Amino acid sequence: MSSFFTLPSTFSKFQFYPLPFSSSSCSRLPCRGGSNVQHVENHDLHFVLHDALDASGIDTTHAREARQGFCSQIKRLTDIEKETSICINRHVDLGRTALYIAAEDDSLVSHSSVPLPVDAFVGRLDDLSMDYCPHYNPRCDSSPEKFLESIERFLYVHKGFRRTSANLLEPQALYLHSVLTHRSGSPAMLSLIYSEILKMLRLWGLLYFDAEIYFPHDALNVPKGYHKMKSKESDQAHIMTSGNLLVEILNNLKHAFWPFHHDHTKTLFLRAAHAANCVDRSDFVGESGSQIASAKAAQHRLDRGVWTTVRFGDMRRSLSACERLILLTNNANELRDYSVLLYHCGLYKESLQYLTKYQELKNSSIQVMKLSDSKRSMEEDAAVDKLLTRLSLIQLEHGWSRPSVARNFLGNNSDPC
Structure with a gap:
């Protein structure tokens, strides 16, 4: 030979060789919501990461719970929902889904005895929208353009959120809880936060027009809002849908931690x-x-x-990103x-x-x-x-x-x- x-x-x-899967594990592939994950409906295939860590003596209870939370959200992601703009999506809680992703990876690398407080960070995301209200002046922000400018002034100036100046390999820019804490994040994370503010304002009846977020594909700009009725044909390529946003988040993690x-x-x-x-x-x-x-x-x-270094990836987190992408995409x-x-x-x-x-x-x-x-x-x-x-x-x-x-x-x- x-x-x-x-x-x-x-x-x-x-x-x-990993231990057999328990029936309660959400790592088993058939976590599906409609036709979007048809290709993983094969009971002969199963994920290995959580069981491999369990067999090495690492408790994955919190990681499995976070994966179950992720699965519970993407079950609602039908083909129609996948193509729905993040500004008007209602069935999938994108903020909570991103936090479940962060919670699983945090458990994988920290081995903490307590889980990442997902609910607390969901509350922080809601508080961010509440904090905008004192900055809203209906007399000065009457036009859609002025209204969106006031949101961006609040988000990027008053609150100090910025697009990370470092390479996307910086983990803090890729997890929602870190971005909410350090206020520096990837375009995907900033778009998610912006969309959550818009959805909350629409719920309160303050957003009276069809707003959309311009997702930047360059290396410098931050997500910006615009009045969709005045959009151009070229703006269509910059609309971020719910499905694409989750794929973007997971792909960023996959690239960042690829060994x-x-x-x-x-x-x-x-x-x-x-x-x-x-x-x-x-x-x-x-x-x-x-x-x-x-x-x-x-x-x-x-x-x-x-399996993990600062500059050369992390096998555990790259495996977890791959497993979730298999669940999410076709x-x-x-x-x-x-x-x-x-x-x-x-x-x-x-x-x-x-x-x-x-x-x-x-x-x-x-x-x-x-x-x-x-x-x-x-x-x-x-x-x-x-x-x-x-x-x-x-x-x-x-x-x-x-x-x-x-x-x-x-x-x-x-x-x-």
């Missing part, structure tokens, strides 16, 4: 596949020494059991990305299950794959084929039996979060 298909000794030595940060011209999957040596090395002739060193360092940390690529992370965790059986499901969906007529870059798509397909071949050979050569020496990397918290 060629060296390409040789199982690395570190993987075979430290392979870990492989080398070569940002590559997709997340290709970075992980490169670290697993599932990518044609000839494509990387132009790589710098620092990029190659970064890839080797990431794999070395994983081999040593160090994008088969999320199954593929989750699979390659499971491969790096030594969870070969589960990795093969998810990768096989990805292939089935990709090849089916139901799943429409949007390919913007044919060369990149071919490179990803080649990496998937190599990973499938490797996993199949691992199954044939080693089987899925528990190794004599098992070690759970996910519970190792030797580096700061």
Whole structure:
């Protein structure tokens, strides 16, 4: 057998198999609300993160409760609700959903004996809307434009909320409770806060026109409101829907905590596949020494059991983001990305299950794959084929039996979060 298909000794030595799922766990895939998650309705597939942490001696009670809260919200996210603007959405509490995301990740990395106080932060979000009332002057803010200007003056000047000047890899900018505390956040978080203020003002009868939020796609601007009746055709691309906002929040977390940060011209999957040596090395002739060193360092940390560092991601939070994206979206690529992370965790059986499901969906007529870059798509397909071949050979050569020496990397918290 060629060296390409040789199982690395570190993987075979430290392979870990999670405990069976309990019936009460919300980590089981069928958390669905209509047709938006049809592709995960397969009882043979299950998530592994919470059980893996439990098996390492880490209590995931609070993380599971937060995941259940997240599931309870996205069950209401029908296809119609997914396409509804965040300014008028009524069925899904976006603020509470974002806080459930934060609560789960906080539990995963802090191992705190108390959960993140979701209700308290929901109250803080409501108080923010209440605080605006003394700043509202109906005589001066009579026109829609003046009204929105007064909200933005309150939010960005009086309250001091700002778009983070740092890279989106800064965790504080990606979690709602941190943004409410530090008042610096990503465009997604600022848009969510702005929309919550608008919804509260509409509830109180103060918002008398159809307002929309302009979501910035550049690196500088903050979300701004505008009168939808006076909008331009070009504004349509900047409307944030409920479904897109949650995907944006989770994608930001997925990118921020992805363990492989080398070569940002590559997709997340290709970075992980490169670290697993599932990518044609000839494509990387132009790589710098620092990029190659970064890839080797990431794999070395994983081999040593160090799953989180300040600058190089966090396997636990990237896995949790992937699991929630699978629940939320009908994008088969999320199954593929989750699979390659499971491969790096030594969870070969589960990795093969998810990768096989990805292939089935990709090849089916139901799943429409949007390919913007044919060369990149071919490179990803080649990496998937190599990973499938490797996993199949691992199954044939080693089987899925528990190794004599098992070690759970996910519970190792030797580096700061």
